[in-house]
Amino acid sequence: MEKREPDYVKIFSDIISKKKPEKLSTCQYFLEKERLSSLDVIILTRILFYDSETNNKHKSYDDESIAQILEYQKKNKMTNKNTAEVFKVSRNTIAAWKKKIKNN
16 A cells, blocks of 8 residues: 655645745745655744744654654764754654664
């Protein structure tokens, strides 16, 4: 059975065109992609709906997004704390992801 996922590009395009047209230029990079990763969806959601703090309690990240976050950390030579602040997750989450990647 094929795993289907929502067409996030279409969903966010509709939201931007109908409710947030002023954010089109900011989000254009993501809307040009063929498929959005879960990290892209989180970033777009933050851009469109949260100008301040967000509640991360129910967020989930796929392996691709975790790898992107850890690669960003490595490329920018950041600590777990700094990375956690940028992506608004706990530093313990970053440490757990690193441990998970190391064990695989």
